[in-house]
Amino acid sequence: MKKIHLIVGARPNFMKIAPLYKEFQKYPDKFDIKLIHTGQHYDERMSKFFFDDLQMPVPDEYLEVGSGTHGQQTAKIMERYEEVLLNDKPELVIVAGDVNSTAACAIDAVKLHIPVGHLEAGLRSYNRAMPEEINRILTDSISDYLLTPSPDADENLLDEGIAKNKIYFVGNIMIDSLIQYKEKAEKSRILEKYDLYPSEFVLITLHRPSNVDKEKGLLTILNAFEKISKSIKLVFPIHPRTNKQIKVFGLEEKVKKMKNLLLTPPVGYYDFLKLQMEARFILTDSGGIQEESTFFGVPCLTLRPQTERPITITEGTNKLVKLETEDIIKEAKNILKGNIQKGKIPKYWDGHTAERIVEIFKNN
Ligand code: UD1
Ligand code: UDP
Numbered sequence: 001m002k003k004i005h006l007i008v009g010a011r012p013n014f015m016k017i018a019p020l021y022k023e024f025q026k027y028p029d030k031f032d033i034k035l036i037h038t039g040q041h042y043d044e045r046m047s048k049f050f051f052d053d054l055q056m057p058v059p060d061e062y063l064e065v066g067s068g069t070h071g072q073q074t075a076k077i078m079e080r081y082e083e084v085l086l087n088d089k090p091e092l093v094i095v096a097g098d099v100n101s102t103a104a105c106a107i108d109a110v111k112l113h114i115p116v117g118h119l120e121a122g123l124r125s126y127n128r129a130m131p132e133e134i135n136r137i138l139t140d141s142i143s144d145y146l147l148t149p150s151p152d153a154d155e156n157l158l159d160e161g162i163a164k165n166k167i168y169f170v171g172n173i174m175i176d177s178l179i180q181y182k183e184k185a186e187k188s189r190i191l192e193k194y195d196l197y198p199s200e201f202v203l204i205t206l207h208r209p210s211n212v213d214k215e216k217g218l219l220t221i222l223n224a225f226e227k228i229s230k231s232i233k234l235v236f237p238i239h240p241r242t243n244k245q246i247k248v249f250g251l252e253e254k255v256k257k258m259k260n261l262l263l264t265p266p267v268g269y270y271d272f273l274k275l276q277m278e279a280r281f282i283l284t285d286s287g288g289i290q291e292e293s294t295f296f297g298v299p300c301l302t303l304r305p306q307t308e309r310p311i312t313i314t315e316g317t318n319k320l321v322k323l324e325t326e327d328i329i330k331e332a333k334n335i336l337k338g339n340i341q342k343g344k345i346p347k348y349w350d351g352h353t354a355e356r357i358v359e360i361f362k363n364n
Contacts (some may be wrong), residue, residue, distance in 0.1 A: 003032045003090040009040035009101025012288045014050035016096040016119055019176035023354035030362060034060040038077045038101040042066055043240060045266040053269035054177060070100060070131060077104035085112055095139060096120060098132035103139050110142045119173055121146035122153025123308035147357055150311045150346055170356040171348025174288055175295055179351035185273035194262055202232055203279035205286050207239035211303055215249045217323055222254055224328035229260035231336055235275060237267045281335045290318045295349060299340045301331050316343040
């Protein structure tokens with residue numbers, strides 16, 4: 001019986017860990033699985049909603065770390081998770097993605113000589129100003145099982161000198177959840193709730209510090225929204241970081257004045273998938289939404305200078321846009337005119353990634 005910890009902390013972790021948790025549960029004689037929640041995200045709408053939609057049990061350990069500076073948050077996670085590790089002594093720890101909880105728990109584990117598996121290993125934006133890039137590099141460099149979503153990730157790891165026998169191209173685990181819950185999402189009533197019609201709205205999410213933490217950047221984006229909203233409705237489930245920054249910069253009035261901009265609290269997983277499926281296009285700086293929109297074949301404009309998910313551009317429906325009001329408007333108009341990039345679904349984004357991963361651990 002192998003004792004394994006699965007780590008979640010922030011919103012994008014839940015849909016990556018849920019399919020793996022369920023797949024491991026199919027082999028109760030082989031695996032003893034514990035779910036650990038660091039508490040990096042804690043609002044009901046950033047955490048509990050996902051446990052409900054993804055049909056996940058209450059975590060075995062909840063570390064309640066909350067928000068803070070990078071140093072504070074990372075240190076708190078490390079201090080609290082180390083105690084859990086010392087008491088519980090798992091044989092393997094699996095972390096996902098690139099958030100602070102990912103790197104902090106991986107460091108704790110390797111220092112206690114516990115092997116680490118990294119889901120979504122090998123992605124690189126090559127922009128070290130992004131906190132996530134530091135988390136990716138740190139986590140990959142100390143992990144024993146590098147579970148990659150796309151061939152570019154394998155190449156990045158090999159370029160960094162990581163041994164080939166640690167790298168496993170398993171596919172995109174986030175798409176496992178998407179495929180599993182697509183039917184439920186199709187039945188979501190979110191369109192009726194907000195009086196929306198298919199293809200008659202743009203779906204927006206924003207939360208990168210580089211876009212929302214400086215007034216100039218946020219204004220650049222809101223000015224573009226003002227113009228685009230004259231042609232089509234904008235639906236904007238707002239991330240708590242962005243909500244806070246709009247208040248800090250006193251931009252609430254500007255946002256309220258845009259009659260065709262619908263601001264909502266963050267929405268649950270089924271509702272958000274439904275909004276993605278039905279949107280004319282998506283405007284985002286999220287990592288995962290670039291991938292989900294590629295799966296749905298819905299055009300995506302990513303407000304970033306580069307992406308760690310280049311396959312969403314080369315094979316999918318994603319396009320990068322500069323943080324300039326005119327560029328954002330130009331690209332949006334282009335899509336509204338019908339100039340859209342057709343994409344395909346990348347290899348192993350097929351709903352079977354969790355199975356491929358569990359197969360690795362059954363044999364190791
Ligand atoms: C984090 C991740 C980011 C990921 C994003 C997904 C890091 C460094 N960043 O960014 O990679 O893309 O999650 O959503 O790990 N807050 C709340 N309620 C919550 C959580 C946060 O109000 O439940 C507010 C707090 O004011 C907090 C701020 O949001 O200070 C930022 O939260 P934090 O977890 O530090 O970073 P995110 O921007 O959420
Ligand atoms: N998501 C959601 N509700 C929202 C916004 C996002 O369910 O209001 C989902 C989205 O479908 C995807 C994940 O959250 O599965 C992406 O998380 P986020 O954008 O917060 O993080 P990132 O991927 O940028 O790290």
